Every structure is written in C-alpha cells, then in structure tokens.
Amino acid sequence: MAEAAAAAGGTGLGAGASYGSAADRDRDPDPDRAGRRLRVLSGHLLGRPREALSTNECKARRAASAATAAPTATPAAQESGTIPKKRQEVMKWNGWGYNDSKFIFNKKGQIELTGKRYPLSGMGLPTFKEWIQNTLGVNVEHKTTSKASLNPSDTPPSVVNEDFLHDLKETNISYSQEADDRVFRAHGHCLHEIFLLREGMFERIPDIVLWPTCHDDVVKIVNLACKYNLCIIPIGGGTSVSYGLMCPADETRTIISLDTSQMNRILWVDENNLTAHVEAGITGQELERQLKESGYCTGHEPDSLEFSTVGGWVSTRASGMKKNIYGNIEDL
Known part of the structure; x- marks a missing residue:
C-alpha cells in the first residue's frame, strides 16, 4: 500500500525550484x-x-x-x-554511525577519523581543526558529558x-x-x-x-x-x-x-x-x-x-x- 500511495500521489519540485501563488504550488509541472x-x-x-x-x-x-x-x-x-x-x-x-568511527585529536593535535571503514580513516586532517575554529567559531576545548552507557533500570518496563x-x-x-x-x-x-x-x-x-x-x-x-x-x-x-x-x-x-x-x-x-x-x-x-x-x-x-x-x-x-x-x- 505504501508503494502504491507513493507511486500515485504527490508532486515534487526540482532542485532550486519554487512556486509563488497557491495555484502555482498546486499545479503539477x-x-x-x-x-x-x-x-x-x-x-x-x-x-x-x-x-x-x-x-x-x-x-x-x-x-x-x-x-x-x-x-x-x-x-x-x-x-x-x-x-x-x-x-x-x-x-x-x-549517536550516528559505527562504534569504531569517530573524530579524535591525535598525538600531533590534528583531527583524525578512527577505524578502517572509510578512505579517510586513520588519516590526520591537518587543516580541519583550524578551519572549524575560524569558520564556525567552535571552541574545541569545550566538552559536554553524556551517559556513557545505557542503564536498563532507567528504561520503561516491558x-x-x-x-x-x-x-x-x-x-x-x-x-x-x-x-x-x-x-x-x-x-x-x-x-x-x-x-x-x-x-x-x-x-x-x-x-x-x-x-x-x-x-x-x-x-x-x-x-x-x-x-x-x-x-x-x-x-x-x-x-x-x-x-x-x-x-x-x-x-x-x-x-x-x-x-x-x-x-x-x-x-x-x-x-x-x-x-x-x-x-x-x-x-x-x-x-x-x-x-x-x-x-x-x-x-x-x-x-x-x-x-x-x-x-x-x-x-x-x-x-x-x-x-x-x-x-x-x-x-x-
């Protein structure tokens, strides 16, 4: 049913397209x-x-x-x-992704992607840290803590x-x-x-x-x-x-x-x-x-x-x- 509904219904816009009036928006190109x-x-x-x-x-x-x-x-x-x-x-x-893939600061102070899954895995990114600091204004020293693991007693019972x-x-x-x-x-x-x-x-x-x-x-x-x-x-x-x-x-x-x-x-x-x-x-x-x-x-x-x-x-x-x-x- 989901496939049939998706196949038969709705309209879509191409990238960058926009419509002005309600009539335009309702008109299927x-x-x-x-x-x-x-x-x-x-x-x-x-x-x-x-x-x-x-x-x-x-x-x-x-x-x-x-x-x-x-x-x-x-x-x-x-x-x-x-x-x-x-x-x-x-x-x-x-969070998103695999357990073995995350960004860290390596011994050189460069950002590095851990794991072996991706072309960039194990490689240092020498200019990435400077870019996110200057372009995004990120303070790389700031840390937020979260729950390290799931406590079953905190979850609603089955x-x-x-x-x-x-x-x-x-x-x-x-x-x-x-x-x-x-x-x-x-x-x-x-x-x-x-x-x-x-x-x-x-x-x-x-x-x-x-x-x-x-x-x-x-x-x-x-x-x-x-x-x-x-x-x-x-x-x-x-x-x-x-x-x-x-x-x-x-x-x-x-x-x-x-x-x-x-x-x-x-x-x-x-x-x-x-x-x-x-x-x-x-x-x-x-x-x-x-x-x-x-x-x-x-x-x-x-x-x-x-x-x-x-x-x-x-x-x-x-x-x-x-x-x-x-x-x-x-x-x-």
Whole structure:
C-alpha cells in the first residue's frame, strides 16, 4: 500500500525550484506524473519465478535466526553493510554511525577519523581543526558529558500481552525484550531524540522487538497483533528524522518494534526491464554492493545510504543526490 500511495500521489519540485501563488504550488509541472509512477509500479508487480520465498526457505531462515537475538554480532556482520540484530555491537547507541568511527585529536593535535571503514580513516586532517575554529567559531576545548552507557533500570518496563507471547513462541520468530534492544529501536535521528538518549530517557519505548526473516513472518506478526489489539512500529535502518519511530507516551497497549533488518536479500533481478525485487530490510549500501556485482545500480543515493533501507525509502518517499536523473524513490 505504501508503494502504491507513493507511486500515485504527490508532486515534487526540482532542485532550486519554487512556486509563488497557491495555484502555482498546486499545479503539477508533470501532468502525467501519477500515470508514469503507476506504470513503474505495475512492472514491479509482475510475477516472476521464485518471486517470493517458499515456505521451506522461510523456515530455514527462521531456524538460522533462532528464537532469541544472537548475543553478539558476527565479524562478518560487523564488516558488511547488513544490520545485525544486536545493532549496539556495531553501531553507536546514542549517536550516528559505527562504534569504531569517530573524530579524535591525535598525538600531533590534528583531527583524525578512527577505524578502517572509510578512505579517510586513520588519516590526520591537518587543516580541519583550524578551519572549524575560524569558520564556525567552535571552541574545541569545550566538552559536554553524556551517559556513557545505557542503564536498563532507567528504561520503561516491558509490558507484553502474555497470550500474544505464547502464540509468538509457536511461530519461532526471533524476538527480544531486553532494554538495550528496545531503546535502540525507540527513536530516529532527530536532534531532540539524540538529546534524550544522551541526557534523559524516553517516556515510552517498544515492549518487544521482533525480527521477521521473510514476508510470511510479517503476515503472522500482523495477524497476531490484530488478534490481540497490539501496536506495530516497523523499523528499517532507524535513520528517520520524522519522529515516526517514537512511541506515544500515552499508549497502553503492547508496542511491537518490527525490525526488518533480517529481510535483506535481492530476490530476483529482471535484466529485460531492469527491475529488481528486494526485501524491505536491505540497506542502501548492501543493495548497491549486490547490484554492482551484476553491473547495475539503483540510482538512489540519500545521505543515509549506509544505514537506511528500501522499506524506509518507500515509506518516507525518500529523495537522493541523483534524483534529477533517476527520480525519487516513487519513480523507481
């Protein structure tokens, strides 16, 4: 439904464009935009051999995932563009990016990017410190302290419908009620959200995190949520700046965080009409890496490409640096 709505609705402005009167703003400069987007969508809906995972494949992926979150992210997961269940093992719990990547002052007093993930990692930036001081007026000696780690006792308790939990266990879908897993999925990356992480705590966070591994798992979760009148907040990469991941403070029902990160595969690529069917939880960088192996790309590069997911792009009608050539996500 999200794809259909995005494909059919709305208008967009090119870079630097602006409209004056209300009539101008309401006038679509591309009158066939809706029809064009629906034609794109219809191509994605064409049936393909092995378009969906079979029941046996779904069971195999679920068994590999186990019934609870893996205690530690594997080395492969830490190095790849996939998001592990235990995100906090790889990514900052109270900020943006990877745990091993941050700016420091090295022994020469120069700013340096730690880690090995980026071309600049391990390199000193000899003029950067002077530039931010003179251009931005930043006092590099000023320090602000924040909570060094998450204290589980400070987090709201998990309130889970016991009948739901009993039925959930029968599905073998992986889940967690641990405080750090729940807090990590209670926010996006708006300034206010990060400030709360560093200085306080959210009034309400998800009660349980679920990791479906295929479409059938999602259907089961939604059916159980309807059966027991529970809330579902889907999360992909968690890069949202729309407050869409924050839980309403007055919500008394069990809140499920449906984490799509384990649905991260390209199911098929149709080289005749240049379309691909991918699972919603695949990150932008992992999608590009896999497509590149076959000589293709999506042409969609939002600033959050490293961590944001295809499902997040569709649900937020994302745009990217190459939109003037390839279009926004609803055009793809």
